[in-house]
Amino acid sequence: MPTKKPSVRIPRVFKPLWKHYRYKVYYGGRGAGKSWSFALTLLIMGVKQRKRVLCTREVQGSMKQSVHKLLSQCIEILKLGSFYRVTRDGIFGRNGTEFIFHGLKHDPMQIKSLEGVDICWVEEAQKISNESWDILIPTIRKAGSEIWVSFNPNLETDPTYVKYIVNEQRDNALVVKVNYWDNPYFGDELRDELEYQKELDYDDYLHIWEGHCKTSSESQIFKGKFAVEEFKAPEGVVFYYGLDWGFSQDPTAVLRCYIIDRELYIDYESGGTQVELDSTYKLIDAIPQSKQYTIRADSARPESISFVKRQGYKIESVHKWAGSVEDGIEHIRSFRKVHIHTRCLQTASEFVKYSYKVDRVTGDILPTIIDANNHYIDALRYALQPMIKRLGKPKMARVIGA
Numbered sequence: 501m502p503t504k505k506p507s508v509r510i511p512r513v514f515k516p517l518w519k520h521y522r523y524k525v526y527y528g529g530r531g532a533g534k535s536w537s538f539a540l541t542l543l544i545m546g547v548k549q550r551k552r553v554l555c556t557r558e559v560q561g562s563m564k565q566s567v568h569k570l571l572s573q574c575i576e577i578l579k580l581g582s583f584y585r586v587t588r589d590g591i592f593g594r595n596g597t598e599f600i601f602h603g604l605k606h607d608p609m610q611i612k613s614l615e616g617v618d619i620c621w622v623e624e625a626q627k628i629s630n631e632s633w634d635i636l637i638p639t640i641r642k643a644g645s646e647i648w649v650s651f652n653p654n655l656e657t658d659p660t661y662v663k664y665i666v667n668e669q670r671d672n673a674l675v676v677k678v679n680y681w682d683n684p685y686f687g688d689e690l691r692d693e694l695e696y697q698k699e700l701d702y703d704d705y706l707h708i709w710e711g712h713c714k715t716s717s718e719s720q721i722f723k724g725k726f727a728v729e730e731f732k733a734p735e736g737v738v739f740y741y742g743l744d745w746g747f748s749q750d751p752t753a754v755l756r757c758y759i760i761d762r763e764l765y766i767d768y769e770s771g772g773t774q775v776e777l778d779s780t781y782k783l784i785d786a787i788p789q790s791k792q793y794t795i796r797a798d799s800a801r802p803e804s805i806s807f808v809k810r811q812g813y814k815i816e817s818v819h820k821w822a823g824s825v826e827d828g829i830e831h832i833r834s835f836r837k838v839h840i841h842t843r844c845l846q847t848a849s850e851f852v853k854y855s856y857k858v859d860r861v862t863g864d865i866l867p868t869i870i871d872a873n874n875h876y877i878d879a880l881r882y883a884l885q886p887m888i889k890r891l892g893k894p895k896m897a898r899v900i901g902a
Contacts, residue, residue: 508544508578510537513682516674517541517648523673525649525664527625528711531680531690534650538621539567539574542648545619546597547583553599554620556611556636558627560603567623568601604632611639618645625651630659656713679710698842702728703852712852719855719865721829726838728848733758733767741790742883743797743815744875745804748774753875754795755847756787757883764835769844769876777804781811796882818885825869828881831888847876 514537517524526534542553555567571591575584585592591599602611612635620640622628628636640647653661664675680686680694698705703723706712733739737758746752753771757764770786784790791813797805799817808815821827832838840848853873857866881888 508540509685510540511678511683511685513676513678514538514541516676518545519674520644521646521672521674522670523647523649523664523675525673525675526678527649527651527653527661527665527676528678528682529652529680529707529709531683531686531694531709532678532711533683533685534678535567535570535623536574538623538648538650539570540578542599542619542621543571543574543578543580543584546593546599547580547595550593550596551598551618552616553597554614554617554640555599555601555623556604556620557623557625558603558629558632559605560601560607566601567621568599571599604628604636608632608635611635614639616642618642619648620646621648621650623650625649625660626654626658628660633659633663652708653711653713661713677711699727699729702726702840702848706849706852719858720852721854721856721869722833722838722851725833725835726840726848726851728840728842728844730842731765731767731839733765734760739789739793740883741787741793741795742879742881742885743784743795744878744882745798745801746771746773746775746875751775751846751875752780752783753846753879754783754787754790755844755876755879755883756790757880759835762835763837763839764832765839765841766844766847766880767841769847771846771876777807780804780808781813784808784813796885798878798882818882821890824888824890825881827890828884828888829869829877831884832877832880844876847880850874850876 511533514526514533517538518541526538528534545551546553557566560566568591572586575581575586583594590601604611617640620636622636637647649660649664651660653665655661656666664673680690694705694709697708703720707714737760740757742755744753751771751773752775754769755766756768757766759765768787770783772783775783784795793814795813795815796818797815799820802817805815805817838851840851850873854877855870857868857870858864859866
C-alpha cells in the first residue's frame with residue numbers, strides 16, 4: 501500500500517523560492533511563516549537534488565542559536581526521518597545533501613574556507629553587519645549558487661535593510677515583503693495577540709506584525725497620545741471636517757473627527773494621489789454627512805475651494821499665521837487621548853511617523869518638526885482650526901522640509 505504523501509502547508513507567496521535568483525529576500529512581520537517556509541522548501545529541495553546548504557546568522561554561540569531545531573522539526577512534519585540523518589553538528593541526506601551551521605561574526609575564517617555551497621540561508625538577517633556581508637557574499641561563489649535572506653526589519657539604517665530594501669537590487673534578486681495576511685495558516689491565538697498589541701501600542705504593532713522599521717520613539721510627536729481602535733460615534737455629537745489638497749506625490753486628504761470630554765475621535769478618512777479637481781467630490785462623499793457640515797480646507801488653493809463650493813458643499817479656507825502649524829500640533833497634543841478608528845490607516849500611520857528632527861551626530865531631539873508624513877494631520881489641524889489658539893509667543897519648534 502503506497503505511503504500517504506504528507507500535507508505540507510507553505511503559503512503561496514513562497515512559491516517563487518523554486519525559481520532561480522542569486523538573492524532571495526523575504527522580510528516582514530511576525531506570523532508570515534518565513535522561517536518555516538524556508539526550512540520546508542530547503543528540505544524538499546534537498547530530497548529532489550543533492551544540495552550543500554549553509555545556514556548562518558550573525559552570532560551562533562551554539563546549535564541552539566541556529567535553525568537546526570527548526571529543520572529537525574520540519575523533517576518530522578515531512579516524514580523524512582528515513583532520508584535525513586540529524587546529528588548535533590549537521591543534517592545529512594542519503595543523496596549527499598547536507599546542512600551545515602556557522603555564525604558569521606566569530607567564525608569568519610571558517611566561513612571564508614567553505615567550498616561548494618549551493619544555497620546559503622541567512623536567518624535573522626537584520627542583525628548582519630556590513631563586515632559580515634563583505635565576508636559572506638564572495639564565499640558563496642559556486643556557479644548557480646543562491647543567497648536566501650529572511651528577517652524582520654528593525655531600523656532603516658541596518659545594513660541588511662539598506663542593502664536589499666532601500667537600495668535598488670539587480671535583476672537577479674527576488675525581494676518580497678510578506679506579513680501575516682499572506683499566511684492562510686495564521687492561527688487564532690496569534691491573531692488575538694496581534695489585536696491586543698494593536699490596541700496597546702499601535703507603533704509596536706506596526707513594527708512587530710507588519711514589519712515596519714522602528715522609529716525613534718523619543719522624536720515621535722504623538723508618542724503615547726493616541727490609540728487605534730474600533731468605536732462608533734454616539735448620536736448628537738458635532739462633527740468637524742478637514743481637507744488638505746494634494747495632486748502628484750502628495751495625497752489629497754479628507755477626514756472627520758469629533759470631541760467628547762477632551763478626547764479627540766477620528767472616525768473617517770478618505771484620500772488619494774493624482775486626484776483631479778473634478779473628482780475631489782468623490783473623496784469627500786466617501787465620508788458620511790459631509791454635505792451637512794462645514795469643511796475647512798487649506799487656503800493655498802482658493803480656486804479649488806470655489807469649485808468644491810459650487811458642487812454644493814459648505815467649504816471655507818482656514819486662516820494661517822506664522823507658527824500656525826506648531827500651534828495646531830500643540831492643540832492636538834492637548835487632548836487627553838486621540839482615538840483613531842481602525843479604518844483610518846493613513847491617519848494612524850502618520851501619527852506614528854510624524855516626528856521632530858534628530859541630530860545625526862549627537863542623537864539629540866531638535867525643536868524642529870519634519871515636514872513629512874503630515875497630510876492627514878494637516879487636514880485634522882484644518883478641521884480643528886476654529887479652536888486652535890494663536891499662542892503669540894516664540895515657538896519651541898519650527899517646520900523644515902523632509
